[in-house]
Amino acid sequence: MxxxxxxxxxxxxxxxxxxxxxxxxxxxxxxxxxxxxxxxxxxxxxxxxxxxxxxxxxxxxxxxxxxxxxxxxxxxxxxxxxxxxxxxxxxxxxxxxLPRRTAFVRSTSSKRSEGQVLATNIDHIVICVSLAVDLDLGRLERFIALAWSSTGGEALLHKSADAWESGAQPVVVLTKADLVPDPVTRGHLVADVESAAPGVPVLPVSATEGEGTEVLAAVVAGGTSVLLGQSGAGKSTLANALLGADVMTVQAARDVDGKGRHTTTTRNLLVLPGGGVLIDTPGLRGVGLWDAESGVGQVFAEIEKLAADCRFQDCAHEAEPGCAVLAALDDGALSERRLHSYRKLLRENRRIVAKTDARMRSELRREWRVKQAQGRAAMEAKRGRRH
Structure with missing residues (x-):
């Protein structure tokens, strides 16, 4: 160091x-x-x-x-x-x-059912998203779902009736905001991110120009914050801006795709001069869900609300009659991208849970058999129409 x-x-x-x-x-x-x-x-x-x-x-x-x-x-x-x-x-x-109050956990890339703890006893999860590259809203929704669901499992914090389950408040920081000087374009980007992260503060920040850093410093003061994001998202530059010193080594991202190299190789905890503690982390290539069903429900709260009006309680929102979710999709109230992301994260989370939950494994096998039978029936019907 x-x-x-x-x-x-x-x-x-x-x-x-x-x-x-x-x-x-x-x-x-x-x-x-x-x-x-x-x-x-x-x-x-x-x-x-x-x-x-x-x-x-x-x-x-x-x-x-x-x-x-x-x-x-x-x-x-x-x-x-x-x-x-x-x-x-x-x-x-x-x-x-000592028993952890909170933790941010992701699943490992291995096929085994293992979680990886990235940081513990945190109050703010600062998710860094670079404006130097195209927004990946699906990846952001994944981060937010984990932020909602990650807990220490031993001494869960509840700060208020509507506090995040993890006890840690997520914040989305749009880094390198100076690269999008046009206020209209930036406003559209912020609106897109806010739609993918309902209820989460979204702050455009330029660490090099000093824009937004004072606001972020005030948000994270007095607690422990962890910086998360892909390599090249500007986490180390942002950390230096918050620390008021060149503590973390910084390398330029590639111009061709905006991606960076792993400048930070370990997770480091440092005290902020304005109060609070900061944990900088290496860039994350993969962000696997870890028991994040409640988090997915929170991120896609509008879909969960629609689902309550479906005709069938176990509606899968695929082809069932009386599906309120599909009706909202047809009339434009719900976007295809949001529904696709919702389905994808739910499926992934169920596969993760099934590795340790026998009941979930049995349910997934049953659903697979039903889909196979439906596929065979559709093929038989198609052959019958040909004859």
Whole structure:
């Protein structure tokens, strides 16, 4: 990490961990470990079985050998609060991970049923979308569905009656806004994104010109935020703008397609000068859903509302009579793209759930047999008409 980051890791405060999010709740969670003489700390970086942990005495290198679980969802991650050995041990070990309040989780690219935790104990999920390339609204809807559904599973936060289930508020940042100077064109792009992310703040930002960065800094102040997006989306440039220093290395995106290389290779946690904590992450090539049915329902709330008026409760919105969703599609109230994306994400999520849910596997097999029978019947009818 560049030398300019070192000062960010040692902010002056009466409680050295307060700038990193330490509060009365974490103090209560840590009480049993304090009685054992252990020291609290927050993971700022993980690297090959070891991690950097900021403690009241500074940042130390800690071995995670004693907190390696069988469940990959519970491995130590950037943002975790841990109980570590006091000074004097060599090496020092992380002895326990405190229960997570929130987490952003995606499915791995493997065929096995595994999730990957990208960041924990977060309050804001900042989804970076570059205006230097064509908008991929389907991918954005996928991100938002995950943001809605991702939880720590142990201490779920509910900030208000309409709070996101994960306890983390998603925010869409349209980076490189200076490349779209025309206000009309930019307005159309913002409207398209807002339609794909209902209820989510959408902020056009130019980190190089300083446009919108103050508004975003105010949004993320006072909590922990994670930057997510594809390589080349401008996450590291945005992080530097929020940090007020060139902490993260930046590389230019390719002119031919606007894509970037993996400038950031690890997830790093840094304190923001205006308050709050920022986790920068490597660019994500794939964003697989992970138990995100509730998230898909939230992102496509207008379709779920229409579905309530369908004639049949188990309507698949494909060819059933009395389908309110298809009626809205016919009269133009619902776009074909939105319905296609909704179906696609629901199918993918059901396949993920079926890997561990026997009932879901049985249901999918039954539906497949029904479709096969319908296909055979259609072929028989076609042959009959020929004869």
């Amino acid at each position: 560049p030398s300019s980051a070192s000062s960010l890791l040692f902010p002056s405060s009466s409680n050295p961990l307060s700038p990193y999010g330490w509060d009365a709740g974490w103090d209560a969670e840590f009480a049993p470990y304090a009685q054992q003489g252990l020291v609290p700390g927050r993971v700022v970086r993980v690297d090959r079985g070891q991690c950097d942990v900021v403690t009241p005495d500074g940042t130390v290198r800690v071995d995670t050998e004693f907190v390696v679980p069988r469940d990959p969802m519970k491995v130590v991650c950037t943002g975790d609060w841990v109980a570590v050995d006091p000074e004097g041990g060599d090496p020092r070990y992380a002895r326990a991970v």
